Amino acid sequence: MSGEGLTVRDLRVTFDGFTAVDGVDLDIRPGDLRFLIGPNGAGKTTLVDAVTGLVKATGSVRFGEQDLLGKPVHKIARLGIGRTFQTATVFEELTVVQNLDIAAGAGRGVRTMLRRRKDVPEPVARALETIGLSRLRDRPAGVLAHGQKQWLEIGMLLVQDVRLLLLDEPVAGMSHDEREATGELLRRVSEDRTVVVIEHDMDFMRAYARSVSVLHAGKVLSEGSVAEVQADAKVQEVYLGRACEPEPALGPAPTPAPAAASVAEEA
Amino acid sequence: MTTITETPPAPLSARLRVPGAFVLGAVLLLGAAPLALSDFRLSLLAKYLCYAIVAVGVSLAWGRGGLMVLGQGVFFGLGGYAMAMHLKLADAAATGETLPDFMQLYGTGDALPWWWKPFANPGFALAMTVLLPMAVAALLGFFVFQRRVKGAYFAILSQALAAALSVWLVGQQATTGGTNGLTDIQGFFGYSLDDPVNQRMVYFVIAAVLLLLMAAARQLFVSRYGELLVAVRDSEERVRFLGYNPANVKLVAYVVAAGMAGLAGALFVPAVGIISPALIGIVPSIGFVIGAAVGGRASLVGAVLGAIAVAWAQSTLSDAFPGAWTYLQGLLFVLAVGFLPGGLASLGIVLRRRRTRTPATGETA
Numbered sequence: 218m219s220g221e222g223l224t225v226r227d228l229r230v231t232f233d234g235f236t237a238v239d240g241v242d243l244d245i246r247p248g249d250l251r252f253l254i255g256p257n258g259a260g261k262t263t264l265v266d267a268v269t270g271l272v273k274a275t276g277s278v279r280f281g282e283q284d285l286l287g288k289p290v291h292k293i294a295r296l297g298i299g300r301t302f303q304t305a306t307v308f309e310e311l312t313v314v315q316n317l318d319i320a321a322g323a324g325r326g327v328r329t330m331l332r333r334r335k336d337v338p339e340p341v342a343r344a345l346e347t348i349g350l351s352r353l354r355d356r357p358a359g360v361l362a363h364g365q366k367q368w369l370e371i372g373m374l375l376v377q378d379v380r381l382l383l384l385d386e387p388v389a390g391m392s393h394d395e396r397e398a399t400g401e402l403l404r405r406v407s408e409d410r411t412v413v414v415i416e417h418d419m420d421f422m423r424a425y426a427r428s429v430s431v432l433h434a435g436k437v438l439s440e441g442s443v444a445e446v447q448a449d450a451k452v453q454e455v456y457l458g459r460a461c462e463p464e465p466a467l468g469p470a471p472t473p474a475p476a477a478a479s480v481a482e483e484a
Numbered sequence: 485m486t487t488i489t490e491t492p493p494a495p496l497s498a499r500l501r502v503p504g505a506f507v508l509g510a511v512l513l514l515g516a517a518p519l520a521l522s523d524f525r526l527s528l529l530a531k532y533l534c535y536a537i538v539a540v541g542v543s544l545a546w547g548r549g550g551l552m553v554l555g556q557g558v559f560f561g562l563g564g565y566a567m568a569m570h571l572k573l574a575d576a577a578a579t580g581e582t583l584p585d586f587m588q589l590y591g592t593g594d595a596l597p598w599w600w601k602p603f604a605n606p607g608f609a610l611a612m613t614v615l616l617p618m619a620v621a622a623l624l625g626f627f628v629f630q631r632r633v634k635g636a637y638f639a640i641l642s643q644a645l646a647a648a649l650s651v652w653l654v655g656q657q658a659t660t661g662g663t664n665g666l667t668d669i670q671g672f673f674g675y676s677l678d679d680p681v682n683q684r685m686v687y688f689v690i691a692a693v694l695l696l697l698m699a700a701a702r703q704l705f706v707s708r709y710g711e712l713l714v715a716v717r718d719s720e721e722r723v724r725f726l727g728y729n730p731a732n733v734k735l736v737a738y739v740v741a742a743g744m745a746g747l748a749g750a751l752f753v754p755a756v757g758i759i760s761p762a763l764i765g766i767v768p769s770i771g772f773v774i775g776a777a778v779g780g781r782a783s784l785v786g787a788v789l790g791a792i793a794v795a796w797a798q799s800t801l802s803d804a805f806p807g808a809w810t811y812l813q814g815l816l817f818v819l820a821v822g823f824l825p826g827g828l829a830s831l832g833i834v835l836r837r838r839r840t841r842t843p844a845t846g847e848t849a
Contacts, residue, residue, distance in 0.1 A: 291724045291726075291729045294724070294725050294726060294727035295727040299726075302722075306719050306721070308714065308715040308719055308722070309718060311715060318711070319708075319711060319715050319723070319726065320726050322708060322712070323726055323727030324727075330707065330709040331703070331709055332707055333703075333707050333708070334708055334711070377727065
């Protein structure tokens with residue numbers, strides 16, 4: 218796999234005395250499809266916030282050769298790091314194509330910016346194919362279904378040409394079919410990019426993760442393949458010791474068949 | 485191959501709609517209005533068109549950019565004073581004086597203040613009518629947007645600035661004319677403003693500038709920048725994660741709007757013959773956005789027509805019911821912002837949606 222990996226060392230995030238992320242080390246290799254799981258409040262989203270510059274953190278976060286901590290959000294984004302949010306945030310009043318075109322344009326010069334977009338740029342057209350929204354391209358993003366908005370967000374990261382995608386609960390609220398489509402999309406995307414997914418849905422994780430990190434109380438509890446993590450006694454204690462955690466998976470479970478296969482491929 | 489799919493060309497009627505409307509506007513402003521209106525009415529229209537020029541900028545910054553620019557009086561005033569300073573100096577020079585009339589009355593010495601001197605040069609003064617407001621907006625906007633001051637805080641800050649400038653001007657009677665402002669302007673680049681023919685000429689200049697700025701603003705609206713500006717308005721944080729600095733995107737709209745307000749102020753001076761603190765303070769600054777709010781701030785034509793209509797209503801109604809206008813103005817603003825955020829320009833869409841919703845319940849688009 219080509220590209221850059223993400224290296225996190227001793228990452229700490231503190232809000233008014235509460236330590237949300239407490240000394241996390243992570244190594245995510247290029248081309249990985251890493252799932253971050255853990256109970257609510259484990260610090261998963263805060264970790265992504267710290268990597269993308271949204272919250273202040275101490276420690277070190279490196280992406281390839283670049284140091285990320287202390288850089289403003291838009292500069293980190295320009296280094297090829299993109300993210301989505303738990304609630305899909307697309308530009309509702311703009312069309313699907315406009316959304317993607319804006320995502321593709323951070324490096325545009327003044328003259329291009331002052332002209333009207335005459336056609337659909339090639340990367341945008343390719344992303345439309347990949348996320349399956351070609352037919353809806355001239356619809357305002359606000360009228361899209363929830364799942365389609367999530368795909369549009371992933372498409373925006375693709376045209377942004379990020380090397381690292383950080384996705385915060387991309388399948389929450391999706392139907393069974395949408396979950397499967399999203400899983401396949403992530404698998405395709407991770408062929409030449411690094412993908413990190415925060416997820417509560419264990420079935421989805423089992424079906425598509427290449428590797429897993431379990432966070433608990435701001436620390437990395439366990440790390441490895443799906444099978445290794447599931448066999449870890451500490452993980453079982455965190456999840457099974459507290460009867461109602463993790464949150465029950467929403468909707469029916471997807472077919473769990475490819476889980477073992479994908480882990481085997483990676484190994 | 486650079487593109488895979490081409491957007492199918494719109495039907496001819498749709499493609500001709502915007503140029504058609506532009507030509508219609510030009511015919512009305514440059515042809516019909518001067519033919520139909522008396523000198524007096526035409527000079528009133530010239531004044532309204534100055535407010536309309538401000539509204540073009542408001543439509544860009546507020547309508548598209550979401551920046552509630554409640555302090556456009558500052559930029560209008562800077563442009564107006566820059567122009568008036570030159571015209572006062574030219575008037576004085578024409579009668580063989582070195583000082584403008586008010587300085588001879590209130591001034592302490594007989595020397596022209598140093599910062600007045602460059603304004604004797606017409607080129608410098610003309611450039612300053614636009615560049616000075618833009619520079620002030622750039623400086624202010626840089627700090628405000630970098631620090632992520634938004635919404636009501638931004639509006640209050642703008643208002644405070646408008647108040648500060650007008651208070652400062654009042655306090656500097658010897659050099660700015662104080663409360664009176666710069667009045668009794670006789671000439672406009674060598675043409676006497678007493679001559680009705682020249683007054684008509686001023687009208688044509690203003691109407692042409694308005695049309696040009698509307699065309700420029702329209703280009704900004706449909707450009708990629710225009711799309712990005714709407715994206716920043718609706719979800720600034722998301723834009724940041726796409727690798728843009730939203731502060732710069734907003735700054736451009738703010739500075740362009742300030743330049744337009746400055747030009748409007750500069751053209752207001754020969755049209756009306758005065759610029760004073762009362763024309764640029766808090767109340768007029770709110771006045772500048774009401775027209776856009778009522779007409780439809782996100783729609784260029786809506787904002788311009790709204791500005792003209794509100795200015796017309798103001799001069800008509802404030803004659804008939806002095807004192808009541810201020811209340812009516814406030815009411816209009818509240819009603820437009822609270823109940824019809826798209827302004828009258830969106831009335832058609834709102835009504836159509838109502839109509840389709842009522843008969844077929846549950847079958848909304």
